Every structure is written in structure tokens, then in C-alpha cells.
Amino acid sequence: MLSKLDSITISTFNLFNYLAPPNAFYDFANIYTVQEWQQKKDWISNAITRLNSDVIAFQEVFSVDELQQQMFELGYPYFVTVDTPHAEEYIYSHPVLAIASRFPIIECSAVGSYYPTPDTVFEYNRKPIHAVIKLPLIGLCDIYVVHFKSQRPADTDDAPKPLTELWHQENIGRWKSTMQRGLEAHLLHQSIVDNKKRHDRPCIMLGDFNKPITAEEFAGLMSQQIFRQEDSHLLLSPFHLYDAWELYSADGAISRPYTHYMGAKGSVLDYILLSAEFAPAAFNPKAKVSDYFVLDSHLVNPIFEQDKQCSDHAVVSVQLTALGNT
Template structure:
């Protein structure tokens, strides 16, 4: 029986926070023990299983300290990929972990973006000017097997963890048991994340304004979809007042799913002190918004792989759920 061709070309695109993926014996944070050989192998095996389950065509990862470890995890998945890279972690990342790209699609351009535009520098109390991302943003220009072009921005923004002052040796300069000091340290974190969001917004505008080229933002934004910092990047609300704003707006892939039977009322990718949050997200440009006159396709469905969040804390697993979207281009 002849099967008619699909009316779409598609790609599975996913985001995964790998929770400090580092080689065994390598100290990544001064206050955390390095992985032993056996613990490392368990982490690689678990990540390989999850990557096999995701089976994404394009996977953006966070918290990669060593590109070699990312390559081992991908190999353990048994899935075949043309590209496995983590810019800045080729010889081991220093200071903060990096983002990685695992792709079956050819990469036309892969760039690590660390510095803000000078207009986005922001003074933060006791820290001075914030001028760069703590974890550089990853920019990838990809081309699909049918010639589809896709630009991807991958980000891992500053966490909500309080930003306490420390000296050059890493020793505390503040009383961390003082509630007022804790509040000020949380303010610093919020301001850093907001500055990063504003700088990321500039990238979104530059890459999307007037181009009519599909753009996707993927990653751990460390805030929910409706948070001020997230909306600084997406500017979705502006579309309600100005339809032309859709040119540079981003839309939450979760809200755009065209397969309603698979959509749930709630999704979460992280649980902190018993509170579920959707920190890991996929945002798309107007070109994937079904019904838009500029649409080249749609978001078929979005899935969150989070069962492991309830299996107990173990650093060989991730403390984040993984998010996967099925994006489609019209033929």
C-alpha cells in the first residue's frame, strides 16, 4: 500500500541540564568532590540512557565541564550524531560550566557569546558592573536535510541562589545567617539574571528583526515562563498591544502545541524544596506560530521527561527534567 508523503519536514529539538558533567578526578567546584571512576561511569550510563530515550535530532545541553565527557555520554546513548561540541570546554571549562550542542544536522556556525553589548552593562551592589554572561550563550546556525535553516540560541542564566560576597580565596565576607544579608545576596542574583536576560534580548532582536528566519531559544532560564526576566527576553506580551512586535517576539513552544490531546495543564522541569517549576524551556519565533501569515511551520508537541526527579537526589542523575519539542516545516 502506497503511503502518501508527509506534508511536513520535522525536527526533534531538546534541552538537557546535565548537572555538572565532568571527567573523573576533575575538581569543578572547590566545595564539591570530584567524581570517582565508578560514579562517573554510572553518570555516563544514565545520561546515555536518557539521550537514547530523547532521540533528539538537535540537543542543547547545559553544565558541561568537559567536552570529552559529553562525547562519552553521547557514545553511551548508542545514537549517531554528526556534531558533539561544547565550546570553551574542549580542554576543560574554567570557572563555570559551558553549553553543548549534539546534532544530526550540519552546523553552519557555532559561536560562544560571553560579552554584553556595552549598552547592557549593569551595576550590581557591591559587585560593580556586570558585563558578561556567567555561562556564555551558545549560538548555532543549523541546516536540515531538506535545506531548512534554523538559528538556535542556547542559554543557562544565573540561578536564584544568593550571590554572597567572597574574597579572592573564596572565603565568605558576609554573615550568611543574617536574613537581611541573604535578601541582599538574592537581589544581586536577580540583578545578574535580569542583566543577562536583557543582553540575551538584544541577541534575539538582532537575529530576528526583519529576517523571517526561524529562531529558537532553548535552555535553563532559571525562572518560569511568565517571570519578568523571561519576558524581558521573549517580549510576548508586547504582541497584544502591537502586532508588529511579533517580528522580534518569542512564543513559548508549550503554548503553541497543535496536538491538543498531548497537552497537559501543567509541566515542570525542576523541583526546589517541594515546589515544581518550569525552568527549562523552548521558545520559538513567529515562523513556528501556526496561524501567523509568516509561519513556515508549527510546534506539533512538547514533552517533559521528568520522572527521575522523584527517584531521590543522586548527582549521577540530573536535577532537571529534559524538554523536547517537535518542530515542523511545511513542504
């Protein structure tokens, strides 16, 4: 077992409607009882204690102050967010992202909006976080936390319509969601590359992607060369991003655990991407991936009394180890 001096652990954790009562999430009927809220907080604390992570990226945060206090009590003195959830009276929507860290967060900001033309502006569905954290083994590291647009149809309404019109509305709405998710991914990638050119720091991007990384809208994140320009692969190598799972399981001997289930159908929606400094062939290596852990027992083998207020996602962690250690 490696000591914490030899390794660091980074996790992404979708909390699933983290909102303290008496407030409601999305609908006036969605209010935790005091007992349910305590059960949810206890489940989260138990998961975090088990993971023993050094940096945790959170999605679906409504009660920011409550989460900051909970994380402080668990030994995470550094905590940031860059947005506030929308609330009308006591009904909350549009949850935000957050980061908790055992190590100093030097800088933090939202990834900015993008102006494709003077008359239009692109907004992220949920503002990504860009934080600079001073990590052991690595030094200053750029951390990007995301929760890309969901697969739910965009811009739909509940007005009564003929069946065929509802069908077309849903199909168009899903395509709009795909376009939004794709723009979010590609514009964030542009921000990551621009920042890398300025500061040349290692980076980690993690969060809930809401689709498998093999989806077409994420092609730019994993692109490594310009089409039909093979020499561009080497020139672009400092800017490559790698799926941490692929670095951990390079021989393909083990199957990838799912991080979300829709009924009996599982999929991988939660990812940790690492910059070139963590790849085996890195020119300037900082650390290597020594473990990849998916906390999913609450999804694949739930125990009701223990997991009744759990997340609907698995928690994904990666362990980064000093070179020369195993």
C-alpha cells in the same frame, strides 16, 4: 507515529555536573568514582536514546571532550561549545554550554558581551551559544542556548557576621542575581532581534532559565507590543517569541509538567522558545509544534539503581512537524 522525514525534535538537557574523574566540581570532595561516572554516562545515554532528538542543548558541562565523544558514539557528529570551564588544579567551576546535532552546524559563536558605557562591560554569567544549524523542514535556523544566572545570592562571602548582617547580605545577593539574570535575558533578546533583522531566519532559544518564565526579569522575552501602542503588536510580530508549551497546549486542557523540584515543591525552569515561524498565525510558517515531552520519571518516580546518577532537572523536548502532518 511520524517518521523522522516528517519531523525534527529539539531538546534541552541540564547534565548536572558532567565532570570526569579524577577532577572535582566546586569542592575537592566532589569527585565521581569510576563506577559513578560510568553510571552517569549510561543514564545520559539512555535518556538521549529514548528522546531520539535531532539537536540537544546541554548545560553544566565541565568535561567537554568527553561529552563530544559520548555524543559522537550516539550518532551526533556535530558538536560545539564556545567557552571553557574554570579550573584550579583539579577543582572545576563555571561549567559551560554545548550543542550536539545530527545536522550540520554552519556557524557558531558566543553571544557577545555588552558595553552599556565606555567604562563598563556586561558579562554573561555563562556565555550563551548562538549556532546556525541546517535543519530538515526548516532550513537554516538560529539556535540560542542559555543557562541564565542562578537564584543563589551573588557577591556573598563566608566571613562570620551578625545574624542581621547575614540576612541583609543574602537579600541583596539574591536581588543582584535577579538583576544579572534580567540583564542576560534582555540583552540576549536584543541580540536575537538584531540577528533576525539581518538574516530573517527562524530561531529557537532553549535552556535552563533558573526561574519561571513568568518572573519579571523575563518580561522582555515574551513582550509583543509597546506599552499603549496597540498597532505595534502587528509591526513587531515577526520578532515575537513563543513558549513551545503554550503553542502545544493552547487549549489549556493539560497541566504543565515541572522540570525541577526543591523538596516536594516543583517549578518549571527549563524552556524552549520558538520564533513566529512556528506559531499558528505565522505569516511565513515553517513547521508546527506537534509534541512536547518532558522526561521527568527520575524526578517524580525515581528508581535508585537506575537513577542514582541522574540529572536534577527534567529533559524538555519539542517536536516540530511539517505543515499538513499531525
